[in-house]
Amino acid sequence: MARMVSKLILKSKISDIQKEKLQTLFPEAFTEGKIDWNQLRYSLGDSLEDEDEHFKLLWKGKDKCFHSIHSPVNGVLKPEKKESVEWRKTENYFFEGDNLDILKIMQEEYAEKIKMIYIDPPYNTGKKFVYNDYFSDYPQKNPWKTNRLDKETNYFPSSNESASRYHSNWLNMMYPRLFLARNLLRDDGVIFISIDDHEVHNLRVIMDEIFDGRNFVEQIIWKKRSSPPNDKVIGAAHEYILVYAKNIRNLKLYPKERTSEQLKRYKNPDNHPKGPWTAGDLMANVKGGRYVKSLYFPITNPNTGELHYPSSNGNWRYNQEHIQKLIENNEIYFGKNGEGRPKLKRFLSDVKEGTSHTTIWDNVPLSHCGSKEMQKILGNLTIFDNPKPCRLIIELLKLGSSKNDIILDFFAGSCTTAHAVITLNEEEGGNRKFIMVQIPELTSEDSEAFKCGYKTVAEIGKERLRRVIKQITDERAEKNQKENNFIDSPEPFPNGYNGFKVYKFLNTENC
Ligand SMILES: C[S@@+](CC[C@H](N)C(=O)[O-])C[C@H]1O[C@@H](n2cnc3c(N)ncnc32)[C@H](O)[C@@H]1O
Known part of the structure; x- marks a missing residue:
């Protein structure tokens, strides 16, 4: 990590990494480090698609996605020791910044090191949450400062033209990030993506393109409400979790423990x-x-x-x-x-270690449990919209990772994923590490979060983690005191140190 920080201008290494892989597969198609496209065509032989028409999702701005992926990062990651917990001992990270920059910076240090990614990106509902969930006008100078809500409809007003770009803008945001994220996964790694019906159809197509459709694992249906919303004749009570492998042949998933x-x-x-x-x-x-x-x-x-x-x-x-x-x-x-x-x-000795999961998850907590958890930790039910319930993420962690793996969430929000990692480590004696990425998106002045003193969404996530860590540390100390009559809290902790290092992205473009 120190290496990452010391570089003033961080250049994206993505194209080099991809090129190297291509060269390993087709050495004959490279001369003096450059790709010989004709030779590559010959080498691919029969598997080359000759027809002009083939299945593809096109949208306005797709061609610029690769520019976005390859453009260098102009910035540094600045350590913020005062905002961190157990700086010297922890191996967990909270990166504050746009995940596009952070994912690019991570390419060098974390390429093929992450076992599991969980993300819960904005669903593009067009609604006003504590974070932006409206992609009609994206990209703009600072989309995170948008605050032009139609108070009656609770939707952002949109012109016809911007509304027509609604899906394109969301895809332009997602595509480069998913592309960069894939490079970070280990060969046996897995990505879980929460999504609902606003974009699931588009997400499936771009995931098939970026990850290769053969690496699609399943589409989990999470029952998130017990009854439908009462303003609808047919109301969705579920959302999805898409599951893709980095490489389906080497994917390692873990069955459910028998009860x-x-x-x-x-x-x-x-x-x-x-x-x-x-x-x-x-x-x-x-x-x-x-x-x-x-x-x-x-x-x-x-x-x-x-x-x-x-x-x-x-x-x-x-x-x-x-x-x-x-x-x-x-x-x-x-x-x-x-x-x-x-x-x-x-x-029992012949059957698998555990049982198989079904694609229908109706045995995990409902969505409102996530808000209740926030109330318990931060004292307010509505400080963050739609935080995922911790137990839902713990189920995913058990399915997609083992005790020493690194878990990444680059749409961290209130940091439910990190909370789940800490809780599971505590329960299992594990030592999973987390990396959270969250943009310092401004909270609007009329939001509960702002009223409670949180100026950005990133502040909510960091504070949640500090409180969760303190609570767990206190509980450990109390337990040990009871069991062993210790006066002080015992150290070192058997399953690693609970803490996290905060780094903030600092733009150095004009320095
Ligand atoms: C649906 S929320 C995630 C909620 C989270 N799973 C939880 O349980 O709290 C999506 C989050 O992604 C963040 N986000 C959106 N665009 C981002 C970007 N470019 N970089 C980093 N974070 C981003 C938003 O600020 C929001 O907090």
């Missing part, structure tokens, strides 16, 4: 050497699948001699020989008294 309820189902009444088991279906799942005639045969119950056939239109899961072996190994269950239909003993 004690699920574990209770596994028992070992016959003292089987393979350990606890539960009775499962011996029938193959042929619904919508293929009926296999050779798997239709009778199984003889060795206790009664009774013949059991697959139920109507179905077949067994295994062939006759395999089932015979299972019977010999006492891996088929014929009911409590040994006289029933055959079932398969599913051993």
Whole structure:
């Protein structure tokens, strides 16, 4: 990090990194460090798209996105020790600035180092929040200072022309940032993006373009409300979390831990050497699948001699020989008294470490829980609009990262992601590190945040972290005092130091 700060003018290295990768794949297409485009065409051979017409999303300004990606950063990251916590010991960061600049600066130091990215960008709802969620007039000199709300509609007024650029402007904002973010992910890494129906269709297309559609993992549906908004006949009670891998072949995700309820189902009444088991279906799942005639045969119950056939239109899961072996190994269950239909003993030792996630997440906290958490920490329910519930992000952290990984959120807002990392570390004895990026977007004078003394959104996030860290540190000290009769809070902490270093982006363009 020290290296990053000492450079006065930070040049984007992105094109060099990409070129190097291309050169590794197609060395023949490079002469004296330059790309020979014709040779690259020949090398690609049949896989080259010759047709003029192919599937692509075009919008006004797309061509400038690459200019945005490659243009150098003129600025420095200035350390702010006074705003930080445990400066010397922590490996967590809070970067204050436009994430486009910060992501460019991070290219050198963090290329392929991040295991998991979670972002919750503005959804482009056209509404007024404590942050800008309106992209009709973007880009402008300082979009974060926009404050021309129509008080009656709670929407920003827009001219026809600017309204037509609504999606284009949002895409122009997102595209370069996602492009730069991809370079930071490890090969086994994953990105989660919260989004709703305003832009999900466009986001999917640009993610397919930037990350490659083959790296699409799933589109999670998060149930965020228990009832629909009452001003709608059909009201959305959900939003999405898009999941993309850096490289689907090497992606590492972690299954859900079995709950004690699920574990209770596994028992070992016959003292089987393979350990606890539960009775499962011996029938193959042929619904919508293929009926296999050779798997239709009778199984003889060795206790009664009774013949059991697959139920109507179905077949067994295994062939006759395999089932015979299972019977010999006492891996088929014929009911409590040994006289029933055959079932398969599913051993806990054979099943995956955990269970699979479904794409429908209706078992995690609803959206309003995020606001309640803010009230608990900062004493005000409406200081930040739509903060995500901590437990939702903890679920994502458990799914996408392990104990020592680095997690990045470059639309940090009130820093729910960092809060979730700290909480999970505490619960699991983990040492995940976080990097938060948040622009010092001004809060408007009539907002609760402003009235409570927060002049920028970044100030809300930093203060939340300070309070969360203090609370956890106090709780640890109290616990240790009770358990060990310590007078002072014990150090060092077993799972790393809770803290964060603040760096602010300082524009040096005119220096
Ligand atoms: C939807 S909020 C994120 C909320 C967050 N997940 C939470 O739980 O608090 C989006 C955030 O992105 C920030 N943001 C928008 N554009 C940004 C940019 N260019 N650089 C950094 N932050 C930005 C906004 O200020 C806002 O705080």
